[in-house]
Structures are given as C-alpha cells and as structure tokens.
C-alpha cells in the first residue's frame with residue numbers, strides 16, 4: 001500500500017466462470033465477483049437488494065431508485081426539508097439531479113425524471129445570483145440540465161424558461177479563464193450538452209460565420225464565438241508547430257482535464273473545427289504525448305516535469321486517456337438502403353498513435369489508479385471510466401474486465417475502507433465529483449457499459 005493508492009493485486013485478466021454462485025459476505029468475494037460472467041454481474045448490479053445488503057448491511061429489499069434516494073438523495077436533498085446550500089454539480093445538489101437523470105436514462109422510470117426536475121428547480125432558485133458560467137460549477141449547468149429534463153417531460157414552457165435563462169440572462173465575463181471547471185470550456189460543454197439532447201442548433205453552432213465575430217461589437221454566446229475565443233487565447237500562449245495551444249489558470253499552465261489542456265482539447269473535439277484548427281489540436285496532443293513521464297503518466301502542468309504522482313481524472317493519465325480516446329475515434333460509414341448512415345458516431349482523428357497512447361495511459365490507471373478516494377474527480381470511480389471508454393471504442397473485453405474489477409473493488413471494500421478511515425469518503429461525501437454520488441453513477445453505467453459516459457465530461 002502506498003500513500004495515494006492501494007496496490008492493485010487483482011489479476012490482469014481472468015477467465016470468466018460460467019457458474020454464477022456468489023454468496024454475499026463469503027470469503028474471497030472479490031475474486032468470485034471477478035470470475036462472474038459480465039452479463040450475470042450486470043444483472044446483479046441491477047438487483048440493488050444484493051448491493052444494499054453487501055454495502056449497508058440492510059435486511060430490507062430496495063428498488064434501484066429507492067436505493068439512490070436513500071443513499072444519495074436523502075443525504076443531499078432530504079425528504080421533507082429540501083434545502084440547497086451548494087447548488088453546483090461538482091460538490092452540491094445539482095450533482096444529485098444529474099444522478100437522477102442518469103437513473104432515468106437507465107431505468108426509463110418517470111419518477112426519476114420528475115424528482116430530477118424538482119431538484120433542478122431548487123438549484124435554479126439557489127443559483128440565481130451565481131456568476132460562474134460552467135456546467136460543472138455554475139448556473140449554465142442548472143439551466144442546461146433543466147431544459148433537457150423539461151424536454152424529456154414534454155414541458156415546453158419550462159424548457160423555454162431554462163433556455164431563455166441560458167441564452168439571454170447568463171453573462172460571460174471578458175476576463176474568463178479557458179479551462180473546464182470555471183472557464184469558457186465549461187460553458188462550451190453546456191452548449192454542446194443542450195445541442196446533443198434537445199437538438200442541433202438549440203444553441204447556434206454558426207460555424208460558417210465564425211470569422212465575422214471579431215468584427216461584431218456584441219457579446220455572442222454562440223458556440224462558434226466561444227470556440228474562437230478559446231483558440232485565440234490558446235494560440236497566444238502556445239508555440240506554433242511545437243505546441244500550438246497552451247492555457248493558463250492562476251498563473252499555472254495546467255495539463256489535466258479539470259483545469260488544463262486535456263480538458264480543453266477534449267471539449268473542442270466535440271465542436272466543429274476547420275482542418276487547420278483540428279491540426280493544431282492534434283499537434284498539441286502529440287506534444288503532450290511526447291513529453292509525458294517515462295511511466296506513461298502525464299504531468300499536472302507545464303512546470304511540473306518531475307512529480308509523477310497524480311493519477312486522477314483532474315490531473316494525470318486518466319483525464320488525458322479520455323482525451324486521447326476521443327482523438328482516436330474514427331468515423332465509420334455504412335450504406336443503408338439509399339442513404340448513408342453513421343454507425344460509429346464519432347469522428348475525430350483516428351491516428352493509431354492516439355489509441356496507443358490511450359492504452360498506455362490506461363495501463364498507468366490499472367497499476368496506480370486504485371486511489372484512496374471514492375469519487376470521479378480524484379477517486380477510483382472516475383478512473384474506472386477510462387476502461388469503460390476504451391471498451392466502447394475498441395470492443396476489447398479486457399477493458400470491460402478492468403472496469404468490472406475496479407467496480408468490484410469498490411463494491412467489496414469501499415464502505416469498509418471509508419468507515420475504517422483507510423479511504424477518504426470525500427470532502428462532500430455524497431457529491432457527484434467527490435463522493436458516492438459519482439460511485440452511484442458508475443454503478444448505473446456498469447449496467448449498460450456501451451452507453452457509459454464520464455458524468456458531465458463525455459457527451
């Protein structure tokens with residue numbers, strides 16, 4: 001055991017056992033889970049009775065939604081006295097709403113959707129004075145999720161309210177950073193989330209008009225204008241042909257997903273870029289691959305070239321792996337009757353170098369990613385999404401096994417390790433990014449791994 005992570009003593013890969021007999025609480029429970037075929041494991045995950053007995057020593061049967069109400073919603077939202085102290089998705093109540101939305105996507109149960117809408121309404125009130133402009137830490141997250149949930153509920157009036165708040169009321173300050181948690185990149189993600197779930201053009205992409213924006217005196221919040229500003233700022237600190245983009249946050253040139261280049265490049269790849277701009281993104285990623293640590297891990301910043309210690313989504317290989325996976329996706333077209341359809345929706349660069357680097361980074365996560373924390377920002381749950389993402393891209397069952405192994409580790413040990421003080425439950429222990437809210441989201445995604453998404457990051 002080291003200071004930051006538990007040694008990973010699980011087998012790199014196991015031959016699954018067809019026999020599905022696992023007794024909760026038995027010795028070697030973890031190993032028996034690893035041997036269980038994925039289909040049986042996934043069914044077991046849906047049986048929340050089984051999990052609740054294991055994790056919480058409860059003797060009552062809990063349905064899936066009740067499980068989450070009991071363990072996350074009650075703690076962050078309550079039953080009779082709903083109060084929102086921290087509205088943000090990162091550490092507060094909007095994270096619970098996001099979890100409810102994920103539960104709805106998995107169960108199709110409208111109860112989950114309605115509860116999600118109620119929570120977002122409370123966050124709307126609580127965030128009305130907020131000046132932060134990102135999905136994860138600001139009011140755009142509230143309005144974007146609110147509009148999407150209203151769309152699913154078929155409530156046009158509510159959808160119009162959230163969209164008009166998003167488009168007309170939220171102000172983007174001029175002196176904004178470019179990173180994901182507090183900067184332009186986080187606002188851009190909120191725009192892309194709306195377009196994905198409500199429809200292209202909900203927030204205009206206006207790709208063709210982009211060159212004209214610099215000539216306009218008004219403050220545009222359209223996608224093209226935000227992308228323009230990010231690219232312009234990145235070039236100002238970047239070095240052409242070496243690393244075309246570089247960004248600063250509080251004087252530090254960060255590399256990671258939360259505050260640095262990995263996160264900014266990741267979101268940019270979901271937006272429309274010209275061939276030259278796409279080349280600049282590629283070149284920036286190749287620079288990062290070239291100057292990674294010999295171990296395959298990534299520095300947390302340009303200035304940090306020695307301390308190879310952080311293996312988090314926010315800083316290090318896991319966040320970068322997700323960016324490289326996005327870069328490695330290739331468009332595949334298939335002729336269907338008289339028209340072409342996209343069968344693999346993505347379309348970024350497809351260079352083999354990116355896939356190899358992503359696999360390499362995932363190796364670092366496997367060896368050093370069993371962190372002594374539970375959440376998705378800097379914990380085991382977030383690191384598990386690297387394997388899920390690689391499985392989605394490649395279809396390679398080895399990555400699904402590794403996602404299952406990290407999940408089994410959490411199922412088997414997280415509750416005990418946290419209660420014994422061996423593992424940190426998070427500063428906000430039920431939150432989406434730091435606490436078991438993120439773990440709950442992972443468990444839901446593990447029941448349908450081909451649809452899994454790192455919360456508020458992968459679209």
Ligand SMILES: [Zn+2]
Pocket residue numbers: 258312313314315377378
């Ligand atoms: Zn973190």
